[in-house]
Amino acid sequence: xxxxxxxxxxxxxxxxxxxxxxxxxxxxxxxxxxxxxxxxxxxxxxxxxxxxxxxxxxxxxxxxxxxxxxxxxxxxxxxxxxxxxxxxxxxxxxxxxxxxxxxxxxxxxxxxxxxxxxxxxxxxxxxxxxxxxxxxxxxxxxxxxxxxxxxxxxxxxxxxxxxxxxxxxxxxxxxxxxxxxxxxxxxxxxxxxxxxxxxxxxxxxxxxxxxxxxxxxxxxxxxxxxxxxxxxxxxxxxxxxxxxxxxxxxxxxxxxxxxxxxxxxxxxxxxxxxxxxxxxxxxxxxxxxxxxxxxxxxxxxxxxxxxxxxxxxxxxxxxxxxxxxxxxxxxxxxxxxxxxxxxxxxxxxxxxxxxxxxxxxxxxxxxxxxxxxxxxxxxxxxxxxxxxxxxxxxxxxxxxxxxxxxxxxxxxxxxxxxxxxxxxxxxxxxxxxxxxxxxxxxxxxxxxxxxxxxxxxxxxxxxxxxxxxxxxxxxxxxxxxxxxxxxxxxxxxxxxxxxxxxxxxxxx
Amino acid sequence: xxxxxxxxxxxxxxxxxxxxxxxxxxxxxxxxxxxxxxxxxxxxxxxxxxxxxxxxxxxxxxxxxxxxxxxxxxxxxxxxxxxxxxxxxxxxxxxxxxxxxxxxxxxxxxxxxxxxxxxxxxxxxxxxxxxxxxxxxxxxxxxxxxxxxxxxxxxxxxxxxxxxxxxxxxxxxxxxxxxxxxxxxxxxxxxxxxxxxxxxxxxxxxxxxxxxxxxxxxxxxxxxxxxxxxxxxxxxxxxxxxxxxxxxxxxxxxxxxxxxxxxxxxxxxxxxxxxxxxxxxxxxxxxxxxxxxxxxxxxxxxxxxxxxxxxxxxxxxxxxxxxxxxxxxxxxxxxxxxxxxxxxxxxxxxxxxxxxxxxxxxxxxxxx
Numbered sequence: 001x002x003x004x005x006x007x008x009x010x011x012x013x014x015x016x017x018x019x020x021x022x023x024x025x026x027x028x029x030x031x032x033x034x035x036x037x038x039x040x041x042x043x044x045x046x047x048x049x050x051x052x053x054x055x056x057x058x059x060x061x062x063x064x065x066x067x068x069x070x071x072x073x074x075x076x077x078x079x080x081x082x083x084x085x086x087x088x089x090x091x092x093x094x095x096x097x098x099x100x101x102x103x104x105x106x107x108x109x110x111x112x113x114x115x116x117x118x119x120x121x122x123x124x125x126x127x128x129x130x131x132x133x134x135x136x137x138x139x140x141x142x143x144x145x146x147x148x149x150x151x152x153x154x155x156x157x158x159x160x161x162x163x164x165x166x167x168x169x170x171x172x173x174x175x176x177x178x179x180x181x182x183x184x185x186x187x188x189x190x191x192x193x194x195x196x197x198x199x200x201x202x203x204x205x206x207x208x209x210x211x212x213x214x215x216x217x218x219x220x221x222x223x224x225x226x227x228x229x230x231x232x233x234x235x236x237x238x239x240x241x242x243x244x245x246x247x248x249x250x251x252x253x254x255x256x257x258x259x260x261x262x263x264x265x266x267x268x269x270x271x272x273x274x275x276x277x278x279x280x281x282x283x284x285x286x287x288x289x290x291x292x293x294x295x296x297x298x299x300x301x302x303x304x305x306x307x308x309x310x311x312x313x314x315x316x317x318x319x320x321x322x323x324x325x326x327x328x329x330x331x332x333x334x335x336x337x338x339x340x341x342x343x344x345x346x347x348x349x350x351x352x353x354x355x356x357x358x359x360x361x362x363x364x365x366x367x368x369x370x371x372x373x374x375x376x377x378x379x380x381x382x383x384x385x386x387x388x389x390x391x392x393x394x395x396x397x398x399x400x401x402x403x404x405x406x407x408x409x410x411x412x413x414x415x416x417x418x419x420x421x422x423x424x425x426x427x428x429x430x431x432x433x434x435x436x437x438x439x440x441x442x443x444x445x446x447x448x449x450x451x452x453x454x455x456x457x458x459x460x461x462x463x464x465x466x467x468x469x470x471x472x473x474x475x476x477x478x479x480x481x482x483x484x485x486x487x488x489x490x491x492x493x494x495x496x497x498x499x500x501x502x503x504x505x506x507x508x
Numbered sequence: 509x510x511x512x513x514x515x516x517x518x519x520x521x522x523x524x525x526x527x528x529x530x531x532x533x534x535x536x537x538x539x540x541x542x543x544x545x546x547x548x549x550x551x552x553x554x555x556x557x558x559x560x561x562x563x564x565x566x567x568x569x570x571x572x573x574x575x576x577x578x579x580x581x582x583x584x585x586x587x588x589x590x591x592x593x594x595x596x597x598x599x600x601x602x603x604x605x606x607x608x609x610x611x612x613x614x615x616x617x618x619x620x621x622x623x624x625x626x627x628x629x630x631x632x633x634x635x636x637x638x639x640x641x642x643x644x645x646x647x648x649x650x651x652x653x654x655x656x657x658x659x660x661x662x663x664x665x666x667x668x669x670x671x672x673x674x675x676x677x678x679x680x681x682x683x684x685x686x687x688x689x690x691x692x693x694x695x696x697x698x699x700x701x702x703x704x705x706x707x708x709x710x711x712x713x714x715x716x717x718x719x720x721x722x723x724x725x726x727x728x729x730x731x732x733x734x735x736x737x738x739x740x741x742x743x744x745x746x747x748x749x750x751x752x753x754x755x756x757x758x759x760x761x762x763x764x765x766x767x768x769x770x771x772x773x774x775x776x777x778x779x780x781x782x783x784x785x786x787x788x789x790x791x792x793x794x795x796x797x798x799x800x801x802x803x804x805x806x807x808x809x810x811x812x813x814x815x816x817x818x819x820x821x822x823x824x825x826x827x828x829x830x831x832x833x834x835x836x837x838x839x840x841x842x843x844x845x846x847x848x849x850x851x852x853x854x855x856x857x858x859x860x861x862x863x864x865x866x867x868x869x870x871x872x873x874x875x876x
Contacts, residue, residue: 046838205809301740323744331742338742342803349642354725355744361724405743 009058031193033207041216067434096121096134142365143170143287153285263305266292267468281455282448298329328411333374346386375404396427533807534797562702574814575765577792579758587802588643594785595654596628600766601776605677612683618718619646621763629759633752658778694771734802
């Protein structure tokens with residue numbers, strides 16, 4: 001029996017089609033895996049379902065009622081609860097206060113009934129088998145505990161349909177098993193789940209049905225038992241995309257970056273050498289320290305011990321001293337860390353170079369425009385007028401501008417933190433090509449990403465991080481989804497059974 | 509380069525008008541205010557003359573508040589606020605006048621204003637930028653401190669230095685340069701045009717900071733800091749230093765304003781001079797179309813904002829039925845109205861576009 005029915009959902013953001021005529025349905029008492037690469041439209045679809053974003057056209061039927069213009073409040077009341085990918089717990093409150101946020105139990109005179117809330121939280125944690133003290137400040141919890149808290153909070157809501165957006169990113173092997181146990185029990189009680197994940201083994205372990213989106217379009221849907229990981233993977237990425245082998249063997253030069261016992265916030269004792277022209281991939285789950293290491297290599301976070309040398313020179317100090325040694329970083333989370341929303345396209349492009357050439361204060365517009373035109377051509381940026389707002393560009397073109405921002409500084413070490421986040425497939429391929437081209441020209445590139453196909457496409461070596469340390473370093477020919485996942489979850493033993501099964505299927 | 513402008517000619521006249529409206533709204537605001545002023549003058553039975561415009565250009569609210577507002581604009585563009593400018597003006601004017609009385613040297617007098625202003629600004633800046641305290645609170649504190657320091661000093665200092673036996677600082681008319689400073693420069697004006705010299709001090713400062721904000725790397729990093737401080741830091745902008753520097757610049761502009769105050773008025777009374785000037789400066793900035801949330805704004809707008817503010821004052825004063833007690837109410841109302849248009853305008857525009865889009869998509873649906 002169908003609980004949710006979404007028909008012909010379309011949505012356009014500023015000229016970019018995010019969804020076109022997408023179908024999606026969830027039955028009562030099932031776990032439905034929603035699959036697709038980043039930028040495929042999963043988040044947009046879920047944002048429409050939860051009322052965060054308004055659809056352009058389409059129909060939504062949930063539990064027998066139609067919702068032509070769903071709002072957040074409406075959908076919450078209808079019985080849809082969501083666990084976001086980013087942790088939305090509030091650090092300054094206790095665990096139980098987080099559970100009861102905005103639905104506090106109040107006694108007489110509108111005063112909080114803390115005793116009852118604590119008891120209910122205890123009962124909830126007990127029934128879910130979560131080992132967290134309700135009175136503890138959330139700040140003191142580990143990332144995985146915060147994720148469990150977030151999931152518990154959603155499950156406390158008496159919803160019919162739960163959306164779990166990558167709920168296992170910070171969980172260890174047995175915590176995932178535990179979560180799956182909870183989900184199975186709730187499924188038996190008739191609850192439904194939309195399960196969004198990139199981890200193929202998990203999907204095959206827990207989900208009943210699946211739907212694949214690609215480029216904002218509906219691709220396929222069916223029972224998990226009727227398909228294989230390869231089938232889903234090729235649906236997700238598209239045939240021609242899978243076959244494209246872009247990787248080029250290149251000759252590497254001298255050592256450019258040397259780190260010795262390098263320590264900082266979230267990582268420790270990193271010993272690593274990167275050579276000229278090399279493309280190195282960092283990967284690891286949230287909290288593994290890979291992103292923190294990259295930020296410390298750019299001076300955005302302070303190092304606590306050890307040292308880093310670029311071109312044989314030890315670097316201390318902040319961002320500008322790293323920049324003057326030719327290091328550049330394209331940060332993750334473009335909107336928060338790259339976009340200067342009130343500045344135009346040209347200003348967004350030249351700002352990083354200006355902090356290096358600050359001694360010549362006057363801006364020579366003609367020279368700047370020449371450089372802009374050159375980069376625009378080289379990066380194939382689709383922009384009309386350089387005085388347009390940066391926000392008038394699509395995600396992919398914005399990201400290319402920020403690539404240009406750093407190429408403009410003529411840095412020879414490029415640190416790319418999740419560079420294809422929120423970028424459409426076409427622009428992604430262009431970015432991969434660009435990375436390979438730049439490396440061939442002799443630039444040293446480190447790319448931090450969770451997308452393993454991306455790593456396979458471009459990198460010479462892959463450094464897998466786990467809990468702030470280097471777990472292993474894989475050579476290009478040894479990089480595959482299975483092994484990287486195994487090392488990044490430290491699940492070599494714990495989840496070996498399932499992974500072996502998955503590997504068998506893959507080799508068959 | 510060739511294809512960057514190709515789509516321009518296809519734009520309709522309305523689009524161009526709409527664009528100039530959003531970009532140069534401060535000129536329209538001033539035009540509207542001026543038209544209202546013309547009507548009130550005629551309603552009073554007088555005719556509008558060049559003298560009225562000259563009066564706007566030479567008013568204290570234009571010249572002194574306007575100069576301070578240039579700095580305030582930079583502070584606001586970085587997403588901060590400076591409430592201490594009125595008190596700092598009194599302090600700096602005191603210092604400026606005393607230095608003139610003692611040295612009789614015009615250059616040293618100007619330098620005294622600049623340096624004392626820079627120090628006042630630097631104190632704000634260091635507390636905000638490096639000690640990471642909220643600018644509202646810090647400058648609220650220094651607002652109280654700067655004025656009360658000046659008040660207590662003025663009583664203790666020899667009248668030969670302060671230039672006055674009552675509780676104020678006053679230029680000594682016995683000094684040989686007094687005539688030039690006060691009579692020629694401070695209150696004199698260009699023959700025929702009736703525009704005082706000191707107005708050109710303001711215009712020069714406006715042009716100087718217009719160039720700095722538009723054509724220098726420093727200027728762009730000020731906007732970047734206000735637009736997204738986190739992203740700006742990650743491009744190598746020294747965000748903390750930028751935040752400190754705009755306070756120092758504001759202080760120096762207060763120094764310039766204090767020099768003008770000394771020349772134009774000839775004295776300063778710590779108990780009453782420069783009161784609420786921080787609010788007037790903010791009003792001029794807002795009327796100049798600079799967004800309080802930071803990151804954007806044109807310093808040319810501050811010039812027109814200062815003119816608009818002065819004109820609004822003139823309008824209110826020239827309505828005979830309004831008592832002086834109620835005048836501030838109308839000032840406040842006009843200010844709120846302008847901000848309302850600024851903030852609500854874009855929201856209404858967005859709603860309108862959204863509605864249009866939805867109607868169009870519905871049409872498409874029915875066609876199918």
